[in-house]
Amino acid sequence: MTCLLCQRPLTTKLTLPWLLSWQPVAQPVVCTACWQQFQPIILATACPQCGRAQPHWQVCRDCQRWAAQPDFQNVALFTYNEAMQAYFQHYKFQGDYRLRAVFQTIVQQRLQQLTADQVVTIPVTTATMATRGFNQVTGWLDTGINDGVLTVAKTVAQSQKDRQARLATKQPFGLAPGVDLSGQRIVLVDDVYTTGRTMRHAANLMLENGANSVTGLTLAR
Amino acid sequence: MQPKDLYGRQLLLTAAELATLPADVQSRAGLTITASQIQCQRCGSTLDHRTAQLPQKQFYCYQCLNLGRVSSLTPLYHIPEPNEFPQRPKLTWTGHLTSAQAVCAADLQRAFAAHERHLLWAVTGAGKTEMLFPGLAWALQQGWRVAVASPRVDVCLELAPRLQAAFADTTVAVLHGRQTAAYAYRQLTVCTTHQLLRFRAAFDVLVIDEVDAFPFAANQQLYYAVDHAVKPHGAVLYLTATPSDALLRQTRRGQLKLSYLPLRFHQHLLPTIQVTLLPKWWSAIAKGRLPAKLRRWLGAYATSGQRFLIFVPRIDQLTVVQAAIQRQFPTMSGQTVYSADPDRLAKVQQMRQEQVQYLITTTILERGVTFPGIDVLVLGADDPVFSTAALVQIAGRVGRSQQRPTGLVRFVSGSYTRAIKQAQRQIKLVNRKGRRLRDDLSTVPTTAND
Ligand SMILES: [Zn+2]
Ligand SMILES: [Zn+2]
Ligand SMILES: [Zn+2]
Numbered sequence: 001m002t003c004l005l006c007q008r009p010l011t012t013k014l015t016l017p018w019l020l021s022w023q024p025v026a027q028p029v030v031c032t033a034c035w036q037q038f039q040p041i042i043l044a045t046a047c048p049q050c051g052r053a054q055p056h057w058q059v060c061r062d063c064q065r066w067a068a069q070p071d072f073q074n075v076a077l078f079t080y081n082e083a084m085q086a087y088f089q090h091y092k093f094q095g096d097y098r099l100r101a102v103f104q105t106i107v108q109q110r111l112q113q114l115t116a117d118q119v120v121t122i123p124v125t126t127a128t129m130a131t132r133g134f135n136q137v138t139g140w141l142d143t144g145i146n147d148g149v150l151t152v153a154k155t156v157a158q159s160q161k162d163r164q165a166r167l168a169t170k171q172p173f174g175l176a177p178g179v180d181l182s183g184q185r186i187v188l189v190d191d192v193y194t195t196g197r198t199m200r201h202a203a204n205l206m207l208e209n210g211a212n213s214v215t216g217l218t219l220a221r
Numbered sequence: 222m223q224p225k226d227l228y229g230r231q232l233l234l235t236a237a238e239l240a241t242l243p244a245d246v247q248s249r250a251g252l253t254i255t256a257s258q259i260q261c262q263r264c265g266s267t268l269d270h271r272t273a274q275l276p277q278k279q280f281y282c283y284q285c286l287n288l289g290r291v292s293s294l295t296p297l298y299h300i301p302e303p304n305e306f307p308q309r310p311k312l313t314w315t316g317h318l319t320s321a322q323a324v325c326a327a328d329l330q331r332a333f334a335a336h337e338r339h340l341l342w343a344v345t346g347a348g349k350t351e352m353l354f355p356g357l358a359w360a361l362q363q364g365w366r367v368a369v370a371s372p373r374v375d376v377c378l379e380l381a382p383r384l385q386a387a388f389a390d391t392t393v394a395v396l397h398g399r400q401t402a403a404y405a406y407r408q409l410t411v412c413t414t415h416q417l418l419r420f421r422a423a424f425d426v427l428v429i430d431e432v433d434a435f436p437f438a439a440n441q442q443l444y445y446a447v448d449h450a451v452k453p454h455g456a457v458l459y460l461t462a463t464p465s466d467a468l469l470r471q472t473r474r475g476q477l478k479l480s481y482l483p484l485r486f487h488q489h490l491l492p493t494i495q496v497t498l499l500p501k502w503w504s505a506i507a508k509g510r511l512p513a514k515l516r517r518w519l520g521a522y523a524t525s526g527q528r529f530l531i532f533v534p535r536i537d538q539l540t541v542v543q544a545a546i547q548r549q550f551p552t553m554s555g556q557t558v559y560s561a562d563p564d565r566l567a568k569v570q571q572m573r574q575e576q577v578q579y580l581i582t583t584t585i586l587e588r589g590v591t592f593p594g595i596d597v598l599v600l601g602a603d604d605p606v607f608s609t610a611a612l613v614q615i616a617g618r619v620g621r622s623q624q625r626p627t628g629l630v631r632f633v634s635g636s637y638t639r640a641i642k643q644a645q646r647q648i649k650l651v652n653r654k655g656r657r658l659r660d661d662l663s664t665v666p667t668t669a670n671d
Contacts, residue, residue, distance in 0.1 A: 144276035
């Protein structure tokens with residue numbers, strides 16, 4: 001077995017730094033050195049709305065600007081640092097689907113800790129599905145395909161826009177025919193929380209369609 | 222995108238790129254999938270079903286991802302090579318070949334013309350690039366498409382300007398992973414063997430320099446790339462100073478024709494390797510002491526000012542060895558250098574400008590870098606990092622100048638490993654051939670240029 005990220009051989013012995021790291025004990029797929037490049041966010045002091053890492057618990061500046069919008073809370077697992085950027089470069093943009101295994105366990109574990117009647121994931125466009133061949137979010141959860149709750153219009157990828165353009169984006173999502181969310185507590189999962197625009201669009205749509213509450217979960221912030 | 226960007230290539234295209242190309246662009250599946258195996262058609266890797274899996278019964282190749290992902294979702298596009306080269310560049314190089322080089326060069330040109338697969342075993346310092354010139358010039362005159370490739374980027378970077386200077390009225394295309402310039406369709410290309418994976422039936426002549434720069438495992442992909450980048454009846458020439466068993470086996474089976482250039486440009490034989498068994502060399506040096514033999518050799522260098530390289534197996538040994546030498550010979554100036562050393566280029570430059578007397582290094586300086594007139598000392602030559610090829614290359618650093626065509630190559634080792642014995646055997650073999658060739662040459666009249 002070699003590390004999925006650096007291809008060096010994986011030693012299976014459990015070292016102390018390994019045990020102290022966040023990596024779930026079950027069958028490591030990356031080496032300790034690679035894993036330690038990722039920066040876990042401490043929940044107790046993170047921003048309660050977007051989930052970003054902070055030294056003290058408070059609503060961050062970005063989130064204060066959302067004040068006019070309906071309330072929304074997101075939990076993020078890791079800071080979007082260089083290692084995370086490289087991870088997304090390889091997983092999402094280069095399309096190395098094997099790399100879903102790096103965060104599969106930790107995302108699934110955290111999801112189980114959140115109370116939900118239904119888990120909804122942000123879909124990818126038909127064009128992305130036809131070329132990339134997978135939904136990076138459901139890759140961590142199970143199937144790698146869109147879960148069929150939300151539909152998405154053909155849009156320019158958020159990652160290709162600047163902040164202003166992202167914030168001005170119109171509602172790209174719709175509810176798939178026959179989906180009933182009334183009274184449900186939803187956990188909405190996405191890969192990265194950047195401006196929050198994407199997640200809030202999806203959350204607003206679901207709240208307008210009768211959802212009781214929508215909580216966010218992202219791998220990175 | 223223009224059609225010529227796809228001549229002899231196999232590329233993944235976006236819908237937008239495809240829309241700019243003529244409708245008759247060829248496409249074929251990037252993966253062949255059967256119940257028992259999946260094979261990537263670009264890099265040739267056989268893929269594990271589970272690992273290569275995408276949702277909805279799709280698959281991708283995880284072995285050549287850094288060239289863009291090959292998958293069952295999108296095909297590879299191709300336009301057959303039309304050899305659209307109206308210009309026919311001439312050789313502008315005005316240097317001269319020695320008579321041994323000229324014989325070899327003529328042999329290579331004949332091999333190109335005969336569409337052969339050929340291995341040239343040329344000793345380190347033979348001047349093999351110059352020997353290519355006549356054959357390449359002839360091929361370019363025929364309107365053939367030609368590439369010179371190497372597994373190593375630094376070899377490509379060194380070759381490109383020399384070929385460009387030799388064929389000054391054409392532009393040489395240079396392709397490697399670290400470069401940003403856009404691809405251009407050219408008659409003469411210098412590239413890494415990895416970049417060959419983007420070509421298909423493109424080249425009439427394909428030369429692979431330093432084919433044994435990597436261990437055989439990494440070479441499976443290389444041979445696949447070569448076989449697919451060359452035209453079905455194109456000529457392939459492998460160049461090496463240290464042929465692997467695999468290549469030599471192909472010559473014995475008749476799949477490759479073999480020729481030798483066993484003499485260096487200055488007609489001297491290769492320095493032979495002297496092995497000294499000192500199983501405890503490291504424990505002495507780790508305590509700051511130089512073993513008596515080493516002290517004697519280095520003492521002679523301290524007196525004579527003779528410049529030298531010391532090779533050690535591991536980076537963490539560099540400073541320890543340096544400390545022990547400095548303690549004993551404080552006036553002798555030296556540097557340590559390793560591949561990821563941020564000051565690598567500056568230190569090599571200092572050695573070249575004779576500002577320091579010696580360098581202590583790991584295997585990075587085994588190829589390419591030449592310091593005229595040096596001696597070489599390998600500590601721990603029995604370490605597995607020193608392959609036969611590496612040891613022959615290290616020995617080949619010595620005796621490279623016309624002024625000092627000889628020199629000392631000393632190995633300090635715990636035992637005679639297979640790699641050491643093979644390195645000695647290879648050097649002995651080419652020296653025997655070299656001696657014979659020198660005798661032959663001395664009986665025929667030579668021109669004034671030799
Ligand atoms: Zn790793
Ligand atoms: Zn916030
Ligand atoms: Zn491949």
